[in-house]
Amino acid sequence: MNMLDIRNLTIEMDTSNGPVKILDKVNLQVGEGEIHTLVGESGSGKSLLAKAILGFINPRWRVTADRLWWNNRDLLNMDAALRRQITGRDMAMIFQNPNSYLDPNSTVGEQLREAIPKGDLRGTFIRKMVDKRTRVVRLLHRVGVKDHDQVIDSYPFELSVGVAQKVSIAMAIAHRPKLLIADEPTTAMEPSTRQQIYRLLTRLSITQGMSMLMITQDVASVMPDSDNVTLLYCGQLMEAGNKQAVFDQPQHPYTEAMLRMSLRDTDAVEPKTHLPTLPGAIPTLQHLPIGCRLGPRCPNAQKDCVMVPKVTRLKQQSYHCHHPLAPNKRRKSAS
Template sequence: MVRAVDGVDITANRAETVCVVGESGCGKTVTAKTVLKLIDMPPGRIVAGEIRFEGRDLVPLPPAEMRKIRAKQIGFVFQEPMTSLNPVYTVGQQIAETVRQHEGLSRRAALDRAAEMLRLVNIPNPQRRVQDYPHQFSGGMRQRVMIAMALSCNPKLLIADEPTTALDVTIQAQILDLLDEMKQRLGMAVLLITHAMGVVAEVAQRVVVMYAGKVVEEATVEALFATPRHPYTQGLIRSIPRIDRAASVHARLEAIPGTVPSLLNPPVGCRFAARCRHAMPDCVAAEPPLREVAPGHKVACILYPEHRP
């Protein structure tokens, strides 16, 4: 058994954007999909823990109950809209299907809702474009369609899995502004999965940093960028290009040495120890727990007095 996600504890509050960051393979997408039980079971399974939504544990719910929660109360924006949208149905039909299933609207009323949602996400001429197919939209427009579909039933929580991946920076900014506008308008919580620290700085109120299936740091966005505590978080921030640093044609971005450990046989102790510049013998003796080192700032590292044995 491989623990793709191990002991992750994340809370998203109403009208708050929580960003989950980390390199590819750290467990961000599995965490997001597990909330709605969208992982393939089998082989995937939830072996322990709870997924609490408004005080209700989703783990024991049967598939029929989960279908009532998906889209209606928790919306999901997938990473790649071209593979998430059905190519043989119009975008209007696909948005209307969600509305008809959860709100019982007629076909005509559901298509009108679909057009209204396209207008809400700033797609021009929505009454005509509901009749178009996914391939007739650009990448940015397809992502807007996915957001319109996820918001069509006014969910209380929106999970967005890297919604700006493969989009140019102008479209990225538009998508992020749109998500923030919808959050303010609907008062929903947003769980945003990303690996881009620039996106985090732009939209997050709180940040959760994951590494090798575990949470290694959690803080407000201001605290994370001002005083990153975990060596992995520090490495992520050091790897960001900075325009305020002395420019040189020979300058190289700082990279984190080594590779991510295999989750088939994870190391004992801190999983980042083999790549950490501050590693000491205690790091491989036992796994450091996630503890609060400042108000609202948690870190899983023994470099701080609160963590020392």
């Protein structure tokens, strides 16, 4: 069962050159307990999609969708106050830079106590304070922080990046959300710290039955335990489906390019070797290509790419492309 069900989500804004679709008919489904990864270059609209789910959209932008449902409830046409109540209770988000999320003027303990739902506390004032302290310690232990006394009394700038990110995860799960959105939570971290955060998030998903939407711009950073993956480019959906099926048998040239450009920690590269890249750069909103937005950079582009491609569905994946990869040209991935 899909807890989050998005069909043909479009976000349009007005510019000096006329209306522009920042997101163009994007589909995304996340099931109960599923880890779903959203992949795309910087500027592809990944974070914007996450904000659309949470309702953090500029009121001047036009948001339309055939479906934007959470647990079979229509978020798009819901009263704003009720939507804030539902998303605040059932969803949480962690950000790429924990220092942009944590308050530098408050200790970690103060911020974690604020994150604990007041409705969970019972008894007298003293009893509530003791209960809060106990819950804060449990949260820190749950995310792998052992020296809780030192961390509780520290300010965010006194923590390492890895510990600060664990604290932000603890704050996000304090109210036991059903969906956790992680916007590039391991960027600029050392490989050992990154793997530690991945193991932590996977364990939380399993033990709490929590669904997760992971956002990354690097295929090599996709969590090993991800169930499904969606590739987004310049606001358009390129390919989506089962992670292993998409990575082993990519259908879209963009997926193939992202796989070739990704370098894992175990990959060996010869000195003075040119790294594989996708020619060109992601276009600005004022100069979006017509049709398939990958067209100007796509090695398979033809004349009919000026038309938006329709979706082609396979058993475990789907893609939007007029000229998918030939079977003998696909890169077999070991991911």
